[in-house]
Amino acid sequence: MERTRDAPSNLGCESRCDAVTPAVELLEVRKSYGGVPAVDGLSFQIPPARIFGLLGPNGAGKTSTIRMMIGITSPDSGLVRLFGEPLRRRALRRVGYLPEERGLYRRMTVGANLVFLGSLAGLSVATSRQRIDAWTRRLGAADWVDRRVEELSKGMQQKIQFIAALLHDPDLIVMDEPFAGLDPVNTMQLKDVLVGLRAAGKSILFSTHRMDQVEKLCDSICLVNRGKAVLQGSLSEIKNSNGRRFVQIDYEGDGACLAGHPLIDSLNDYGNHAELRLKPGADAQELLQTAMRGLRVIRFQVMDPSLEQIFIERVGEQA
Amino acid sequence: MSEFSIHKVWIVAKREYLERVRTRSFVLSTFATPLLMGTFLIVPTMITASTARNIMLDSSRPARVVIASDNRALAELARGELTRQRGTPYAASVLSPTSPAAREQLDSRLDASGIEGYVWLDGPALASRKVVFTTRRMGDFVLQRRLGAALSYAFAAQRMVNQGGSPGEVAATLQPVDLTALAAGNSSAVFNELRGAAVVFIFLFVMVFSLLSYGVMVMRSVMEEKSSRITEVLMCAASAQELMAGKILGTGSVGLTQIGLWLAVAALGASRSLYLRTAMTALDVGPSLIVYFVVFYTLGYLLYSAVFAGVGAIFNSIDEAQQWNFVVILPLIAAAAMILPVATSSDSPISVAASLFPFSAPILMFERLAVHDPPPWQLAASLLLLLATIGAAMFISARIYRTGILMYGKRPTIRELSRWLRHA
Numbered sequence: 112m113e114r115t116r117d118a119p120s121n122l123g124c125e126s127r128c129d130a131v132t133p134a135v136e137l138l139e140v141r142k143s144y145g146g147v148p149a150v151d152g153l154s155f156q157i158p159p160a161r162i163f164g165l166l167g168p169n170g171a172g173k174t175s176t177i178r179m180m181i182g183i184t185s186p187d188s189g190l191v192r193l194f195g196e197p198l199r200r201r202a203l204r205r206v207g208y209l210p211e212e213r214g215l216y217r218r219m220t221v222g223a224n225l226v227f228l229g230s231l232a233g234l235s236v237a238t239s240r241q242r243i244d245a246w247t248r249r250l251g252a253a254d255w256v257d258r259r260v261e262e263l264s265k266g267m268q269q270k271i272q273f274i275a276a277l278l279h280d281p282d283l284i285v286m287d288e289p290f291a292g293l294d295p296v297n298t299m300q301l302k303d304v305l306v307g308l309r310a311a312g313k314s315i316l317f318s319t320h321r322m323d324q325v326e327k328l329c330d331s332i333c334l335v336n337r338g339k340a341v342l343q344g345s346l347s348e349i350k351n352s353n354g355r356r357f358v359q360i361d362y363e364g365d366g367a368c369l370a371g372h373p374l375i376d377s378l379n380d381y382g383n384h385a386e387l388r389l390k391p392g393a394d395a396q397e398l399l400q401t402a403m404r405g406l407r408v409i410r411f412q413v414m415d416p417s418l419e420q421i422f423i424e425r426v427g428e429q430a
Numbered sequence: 431m432s433e434f435s436i437h438k439v440w441i442v443a444k445r446e447y448l449e450r451v452r453t454r455s456f457v458l459s460t461f462a463t464p465l466l467m468g469t470f471l472i473v474p475t476m477i478t479a480s481t482a483r484n485i486m487l488d489s490s491r492p493a494r495v496v497i498a499s500d501n502r503a504l505a506e507l508a509r510g511e512l513t514r515q516r517g518t519p520y521a522a523s524v525l526s527p528t529s530p531a532a533r534e535q536l537d538s539r540l541d542a543s544g545i546e547g548y549v550w551l552d553g554p555a556l557a558s559r560k561v562v563f564t565t566r567r568m569g570d571f572v573l574q575r576r577l578g579a580a581l582s583y584a585f586a587a588q589r590m591v592n593q594g595g596s597p598g599e600v601a602a603t604l605q606p607v608d609l610t611a612l613a614a615g616n617s618s619a620v621f622n623e624l625r626g627a628a629v630v631f632i633f634l635f636v637m638v639f640s641l642l643s644y645g646v647m648v649m650r651s652v653m654e655e656k657s658s659r660i661t662e663v664l665m666c667a668a669s670a671q672e673l674m675a676g677k678i679l680g681t682g683s684v685g686l687t688q689i690g691l692w693l694a695v696a697a698l699g700a701s702r703s704l705y706l707r708t709a710m711t712a713l714d715v716g717p718s719l720i721v722y723f724v725v726f727y728t729l730g731y732l733l734y735s736a737v738f739a740g741v742g743a744i745f746n747s748i749d750e751a752q753q754w755n756f757v758v759i760l761p762l763i764a765a766a767a768m769i770l771p772v773a774t775s776s777d778s779p780i781s782v783a784a785s786l787f788p789f790s791a792p793i794l795m796f797e798r799l800a801v802h803d804p805p806p807w808q809l810a811a812s813l814l815l816l817l818a819t820i821g822a823a824m825f826i827s828a829r830i831y832r833t834g835i836l837m838y839g840k841r842p843t844i845r846e847l848s849r850w851l852r853h854a
Contacts, residue, residue: 230441
């Protein structure tokens with residue numbers, strides 16, 4: 112704990128920092144377990160009021176990174192800053208965390224669990240109760256407050272944990288696979304909450320391997336593989352820099368003329384619909400002309416690459 | 431990141447405490463333990479005491495014993511001695527002389543439960559003084575002790591009579607000594623053998639039982655949090671040290687509450703019931719004994735719960751923990767096994783060493799304080815060693831806890847554990 116903790120110069124910082132300073136900053140962070148690097152020189156920052164996606168395959172080092180960010184473990188080297196200052200426990204009051212490995216006290220009621228977690232996060236019992244009431248109403252969980260956790264379904268429990276992470280109104284929200292195990296209706300509900308929180312100026316780190324969710328939600332991403340950043344930046348920049356090489360064609364006729372075409376790198380043909388990737392430097396117009404000669408083309412669309420495609424490409428390159 | 435918040439420890443402890451005292455098992459064990467204790471400790475003590483004092487057994491149905499002897503006078507002396515006291519629970523008759531037919535008859539009376547046993551004093555037995563008592567009550571050691579004493583009396587008395595002593599002189603010479611022990615330095619505290627045993631055993635039973643059950647409770651609680659995966663949420667809000675300290679304090683307070691309830695009920699009972707008051711006085715429960723008990727119980731609990739918390743963090747299931755659990759429980763069992771030797775020879779070097787060894791000190795130093803005043807330096811050394819060991823155990827356990835509670839699946843090797851210790 113630094114001695115400067117309560118220095119007056121820091122007191123006025125919080126509101127100013129919130130507007131401009133990154134909520135999280137990682138500088139060359141490393142962490143090994145038993146000689147095996149889990150995080151290997153990772154650097155990124157999460158700007159305020161942004162949703163940031165930390166992506167990567169299983170075992171890429173996402174959870175290890177998050178654990179260092181919120182002080183559960185310490186990096187072997189490198190620096191973690193929260194709200195512009197080196198990480199200290201007091202700053203964690205401004206962090207809400209939904210871990211991938213989640214749990215609640217099964218024999219306690221939902222209300223008691225939330226009050227307890229709220230107290231640990233620094234809330235008074237009365238404030239906790241007020242907020243529990245508001246959140247459970249908003250998420251349609253008001254009837255569960257007096258029920259024991261063990262009586263709830265997994266999806267219901269997950270909603271309660273979501274509330275637990277947000278109860279103390281954190282400025283940084285860290286969510287590890289927040290939608291895992293949720294049905295589409297609940298996923299949509301929680302997505303709306305996250306979007307609302309971003310609009311309210313909260314920074315959100317969202318760790319997942321579900322690319323479709325990231326594409327819809329995130330402003331910027333960091334793709335990690337084997338503890339290293341493979342790709343990072345704003346989502347639009349990343350898509351642009353990966354070129355418009357993806358084409359979808361709806362057609363009638365025999366699609367065999369597309370197979371083995373010199374301009375096409377890879378092809379997924381569904382009979383009346385094909386998805387393909389052009390070779391580097393290939394011209395989509397040229398392909399359209401070829402296709403029109405052999406097929407009746409109903410729709411021809413040059414697309415941004417999906418994040419999943421970029422992900423598979425980048426991670427595949429490393430494998 | 432080394433900030434330690436007492437407030438968070440308090441919040442964690444409060445949850446732990448409230449959750450535990452509200453459980454059915456707490457209510458059950460609070461009521462069942464005194465009953466069990468009564469069954470296992472007080473009842474046998476009472477029966478032994480009562481039998482010894484001949485006040486408990488129904489004298490209308492005394493234990494019937496036959497003394498068969500070729501020396502009728504000796505048999506009569508033994509019979510008289512055995513049944514001398516008023517309200518004696520024994521009825522004895524004499525059969526003289528002995529014969530094989532008489533023995534067969536005695537055996538058949540034994541089989542038909544007509545008598546509880548017979549002493550066979552034929553010529554060789556009289557010469558060698560090696561006497562056989564055939565009985566259906568093998569376990570009644572009081573009867574056997576009494577009978578042995580009566581026969582010894584008879585042999586001695588007859589010899590004195592043969593040498594010309596009058597019956598009055600003989601009786602006066604052989605009158606047994608009534609021994610009462612007085613605790614040194616406290617003339618009002620009569621330390622009778624039976625009372626002392628009862629005090630020590632009740633308190634020691636409670637201590638061993640509580641240390642074990644609340645230590646294991648801390649371990650289970652750590653495992654529950656680990657297996658319910660709530661630990662990671664908690665770790666973001668509080669440090670491992672805060673969580674462990676809260677858990678140990680909360681669970682420990684449950685133990686103290688339980689013991690406090692027992693003491694309160696005993697005190698309330700004593701104020702209302704003459705019988706209980708007599709019992710409490712007989713058990714010689716003074717304030718200093720209770721203070722010693724609370725101090726040593728608390729220290730013992732802090733030590734064992736710290737170790738148990740570490741063990742809980744290492745393993746993933748109770749089954750897995752079971753075999754290592756034993757290593758932790760072993761010193762407690764060893765200390766329990768030392769209770770009797772320490773009671774009988776409180777100042778022997780082994781007793782002193784065992785009462786200084788931190789893992790047995792809570793039980794055995796308390797016992798020595800209860801039965802005898804050990805030198806103050808030994809008490810001080812015991813407390814200091816205990817406190818130092820608690821500090822070390824907390825330090826090591828907190829480090830193991832910090833890493834262990836986030837490790838799921840594989841059980842760590844000793845090498846991994848030492849790495850946790852170094853790098854936590």
